[in-house]
Amino acid sequence: MSDIPVTATPAQVRIFDTTLRDGEQSPGCSMSPSQKLVMARALAELGVDVIETGFPASSQSDREAAALISRELRDTSLCVLSRCLPGDIEASARALDGTARPRIHLFLSTSPLHREHKLRMSREQVLEAVARSVTAARGFVDDVEFSAEDALRTEEDFLAEAIAAAIAAGAGTINLPDTVGYTTPTEIRGLFERMIANVPGARDVIFSTHCHNDLGLAVANSLAAIEGGARQVECSVNGIGERAGNAALEEVVMSLKVRGAYFSADTNIDTNRIVPTSQLLQRLVGMPVQRNKAVVGANAFAHEAGIHQHGMLRHRGTYEIMRPEDVGWPSSQMVLGRHSGRAAVEQRLRALGYLLEESELDLVFASFKALCEKQRVVHDNDLQTLMQDGADSEGYRLSSMTVSDAGHRARATVELSDPDGDRVFETAEGDGPVDALFAALAMATGVDLVLESYQVHSVGLGRDARGEANLSVRYEGAEYDGTGTSKDIIEASALAWLDVANRLLRQRNGTKAKSEMAEA
Ligand code: KIV
Ligand code: ZN
Numbered sequence: 001m002s003d004i005p006v007t008a009t010p011a012q013v014r015i016f017d018t019t020l021r022d023g024e025q026s027p028g029c030s031m032s033p034s035q036k037l038v039m040a041r042a043l044a045e046l047g048v049d050v051i052e053t054g055f056p057a058s059s060q061s062d063r064e065a066a067a068l069i070s071r072e073l074r075d076t077s078l079c080v081l082s083r084c085l086p087g088d089i090e091a092s093a094r095a096l097d098g099t100a101r102p103r104i105h106l107f108l109s110t111s112p113l114h115r116e117h118k119l120r121m122s123r124e125q126v127l128e129a130v131a132r133s134v135t136a137a138r139g140f141v142d143d144v145e146f147s148a149e150d151a152l153r154t155e156e157d158f159l160a161e162a163i164a165a166a167i168a169a170g171a172g173t174i175n176l177p178d179t180v181g182y183t184t185p186t187e188i189r190g191l192f193e194r195m196i197a198n199v200p201g202a203r204d205v206i207f208s209t210h211c212h213n214d215l216g217l218a219v220a221n222s223l224a225a226i227e228g229g230a231r232q233v234e235c236s237v238n239g240i241g242e243r244a245g246n247a248a249l250e251e252v253v254m255s256l257k258v259r260g261a262y263f264s265a266d267t268n269i270d271t272n273r274i275v276p277t278s279q280l281l282q283r284l285v286g287m288p289v290q291r292n293k294a295v296v297g298a299n300a301f302a303h304e305a306g307i308h309q310h311g312m313l314r315h316r317g318t319y320e321i322m323r324p325e326d327v328g329w330p331s332s333q334m335v336l337g338r339h340s341g342r343a344a345v346e347q348r349l350r351a352l353g354y355l356l357e358e359s360e361l362d363l364v365f366a367s368f369k370a371l372c373e374k375q376r377v378v379h380d381n382d383l384q385t386l387m388q389d390g391a392d393s394e395g396y397r398l399s400s401m402t403v404s405d406a407g408h409r410a411r412a413t414v415e416l417s418d419p420d421g422d423r424v425f426e427t428a429e430g431d432g433p434v435d436a437l438f439a440a441l442a443m444a445t446g447v448d449l450v451l452e453s454y455q456v457h458s459v460g461l462g463r464d465a466r467g468e469a470n471l472s473v474r475y476e477g478a479e480y481d482g483t484g485t486s487k488d489i490i491e492a493s494a495l496a497w498l499d500v501a502n503r504l505l506r507q508r509n510g511t512k513a514k515s516e517m518a519e520a
Contacts, residue, residue, distance in 0.1 A: 010266040013256060014049040014232040016208065017249060019281065020065070021052040021081055023240035029285045033065040040069045042280050043237075044076045046273040048249075050103060050232075055081040056095035057088040063095050070099035077143065079103035084133035093140035103143040106133050106171075109179075110162045111150035123158055127165050134169035145173035147210065152176070152183040152191065159191075160199050167201035173208050173232060178221055181214025181244060185224035192228030208232035211247045213239060218247035223255055226265055237281045238289050238296065250274045250295040250327070258322050275328030295327055302333040306341025309334055313347055336368070336378040345383075352380060354387055374499065375483045376470070382480075385507045395419055395502030396445050398494055403433045412436035414494065416444050419505075434493055441494060447501040449473040449480075456489045469496040475504055 020036050020043075023029055031039065036053065043051050053069050054062030062080075070078050078099050082092040084106055096102035108119075108129055115121050121129070130146065137144045146166035151159055163174050176195070178188065188209070196202045209225035209232070211218040222233050239248030253269045260266060278296035282288050291299045301324035303309050311318035312334070324331055334344050342365050349356060349364070356364065367386045371378055399415040413427040414437070426444040430436030434454070442448050452472040467489035471482050480503065484495025 010260060010264050011226075011231060013226055013230075013265045013267050014206065014208075015047075015249065015253065015267050015269055016050040016052065016079070016232050016234045017043050017048040017236065018052045018210075018234050018246060019043065019236040019238075019240060019249075021054050022210075022234075022242060022246050023236035024054070026240055026242050026245070028287055029240050031065075031284060033061055033068050035284050036065040037068045037072065039281060039284060040073060042273070042277045044073050045270070046277050047268045047270045048076065049268060050077040050079050052079045052081060052105060052234075054095075057082065057085075057091040063091070066095035066099075067097075070096060070102075074100040077101040077103055079105050079145070081105045081107065082133075082137070084108040084129045086136060089133060089136050089140070092137070096141065101143070102141045103145060103173075104137040104141050105145045105147065105175075106130075106137055107147035107149045107175075107177075108133070108162075109149040110159055111153040112155065113153060114150050123161075127161060130162055131165045131169045134166050134171045138170040143173075144171045145175055145208070146171040147175040147177055147208075149177055150179040152178040152188065153180070156191070156194065160195060163195060163199045164201065167199070167205055171205065173206045174202070175208035175210050175232070175234065176225075176230075177210035177234075178212055178218075179210075181212035181218060183211070183221055184217065185220050188221045189224040189228035192225050192230050196229040206231050208234060209247075210234035212242060213244040213246065216244070218245065219251045219255065222247040222252050223263070226256070226263060238278050238287075238293070240281070240285070240287065248294070250278060254295050254322060254327065257326075271326050272328050277328075299335075300324075301329055301331075302335045303344075304335040304337050305339045306344065309340060309344035309347075313343055336383070337376055338369075338372040340368075340372075340378075348380070349383060349387070352383060375481050377481060379479065379481065381478050381507065382503065385503050395505055396424075396498055398491070398498060399423070401437065401440075401491065401494055403437055403490055405433050410436040412440045414440045414444055416441075416498075433490060437490060437494055438497055441497050441501065445498075445501050445505070447475075447504055449475055449497070449500060449504075452479065454493070456492065467492040469493040471496050471500070473500055475500075480504065 020039060024031050040051055053066045056063045056066055066080050080092045080095050082088040082104055092104050108126060134144055134146055148159055148162050166174060192207060196207055207230045209222050209230040211221040233252050235247040235249040235252050237249050239245040253267050256263050256265050256267055257271060275296055289297050291297050303312050308319045336348060345365055345368050346361055364386055396416045396418055399417055401414045403412045409429045410433045411429050416424045418424050424444045426440045428436055428439035428443055430439050450473060452474050454471045456467055456469045468485045469492040473480050480500045482496040482500035484492045484499055486492040486495060
């Protein structure tokens, strides 16, 4: 967290979460009502101020979700989306029936492009629909939000008129969405400043920002809107949403937190819940975030480069602007790999209980570097194996293999030479060629691995390209990675499997040798 003292009382920015509406309506992210309920509970625990649960007029599932959530969550404001149509407004009011803190969120496009091609409505007709709909919604609930869809491409004089009409009819929140992710930070900041300064009644309502990420500017634009006076941000967990998504909640919240002195604004979010909530959503919709995603990606607090690791070991502030624990990660991660230096390897070995002389460290570091040529990440158990006797024993080697996938079951035969140089043959069947191959290898080596992930990709270009197989397996509770490369991807897979199995066998033999020595 920033050490710079905050001078003014920070402005409170409301977090309006649209994961369950704008997020859920995007490709690959749909959720059942019960999944939405699970997510809504997590959002409430996270501390969001408003949860947009869906668009009741659009589907039965959204109506059910709104009802389920409103029965359970009594302290968070629950909102549903509605077009400026009487039928939609009534459907929204019904869906919110019994909700402790209901909000109807009305939207209507204001931009010339949308007025002409989508709505086929004149300026006057739009203004009349806004006033009529806000009035109708206020007949059902006290809390009404109006969104001028495509506000950032609307003529400013007309936008001001639409906002004024919504405020006069009783809207308490005015949202100016950048529906197509078109604006820039300077532009949106200016727009908010001018609307808040000039529209009649603007100072009595909350202005809200809702930015899409088509140019990768959603978070920057949302923050600029806050600088321009917005006091509500519409965002979604992991930034899911239409097309390139919405502003990512975790990025907006942590920007306001880490740069608190700069923005002089804060939220009610319990930042410790950010990572668990992000991971829950990833599991619910089956959409993982990329490793380098800010705040919640697996690499967000991982350091591999030697210089960075060295700096981090001296003072974490050298390369981290927030503490991983503050967003719900267990701790920073020193990823040991090709770019890591001696200091990081030594520190990890110390943490594992190995205190080495300089000369011993030289030897281990050389073996570590050699291992990095074979696999991307070196885990703790790899380091332990390096430290054990027999680390350079050869293990099983692949002599030949055949795989056929003719009938309804695939069949693989492998020929290996074992650590004593004897031949071992095994044949097995499986659901596909790789499944059959791994089964044959398990039988030949006596090592039973639980496959966690398996990927094959090409390395190199054109005729020189080779297949690289990477797999992660679980064995007796620990995770191990293996890599194999070959012109043939099935052979690369066999080599990756043997890479892990041989390391495990060495580890097992080393442990046995140690306990025999201890007993003797
Ligand atoms: O992007 C948008 O304009 C919207 C509105 C419905 C608020 O999602
Ligand atoms: Zn949107």
